[in-house]
Amino acid sequence: MLPRRKSSHARSWLLPGTQLDYEIARAVDMTFEDGEGFAPVAGGLAIWHLDRWLAGSRATVYSLYEALGGMCPMGLSTLERTHFEQRLKQRLERALLDGELTVREVPLVRHVPPPFTEPVVIEREAPVERPAPPPPAPEQDIAAQVRALRQAAADGTPFCEECAKKALQGPQKRAA
Known part of the structure; x- marks a missing residue:
């Protein structure tokens, strides 16, 4: 209408x-x-x-x-x-x-549609390539880790803070 x-x-x-x-x-x-x-x-x-x-x-x-x-x-x-x-x-x-x-x-007022215009082609930049993921870390030698931990335990090396505190308190109690 x-x-x-x-x-x-x-x-x-x-x-x-x-x-x-x-x-x-x-x-x-x-x-x-x-x-x-x-x-x-x-x-x-x-x-x-x-x-x-x-x-x-x-x-x-x-x-x-x-x-x-x-x-x-x-x-x-x-x-x-x-x-x-x-x-x-x-x-x-x-x-x-x-x-x-x-x-x-x-x-009568005739509404004429606007003339057809060619659509503007928008050139898009090439998509940015994501960098390649870093190479996986070299596999660790689990057997060597187990040997090192057993050797440290045999030498009396503490593995956590609580163990280190007990190791320090032990010689002080003996001295007293």
Whole structure:
């Protein structure tokens, strides 16, 4: 659905046509400068659109009818509304033919999509290669470690802080 445009005058109504929109204004509301773009209905083209406007733009047509001094009753049944809309249509036809309402054709706004532009190719840098993982540590000779620990234990070398404290306290107790 196209966006609805507002009419160019404070007291005018914009109604859709097949190829054009129609701006309708009361002749008494127009000044000389305003009336330049408005012309009398040629060949009853606006009258031809009245049924379509009643079907699709009922609120706008009712507002136009009220501006001509008509009263729009509320709560009508379908049959009553049909008779009311016939009277409304006759009143608007008479106003258009007598020049009480003036009509101006307003070209439809066509929204043309912007021209196609080639997408910009963004050259990306080559991905950063991760450094190779460090080579694994050389395997330790477990048998040599076991021999070294047994030799240290035989020599009385302490392996933890508690053992070192006990080793220091042992000679002090003997001396006392």
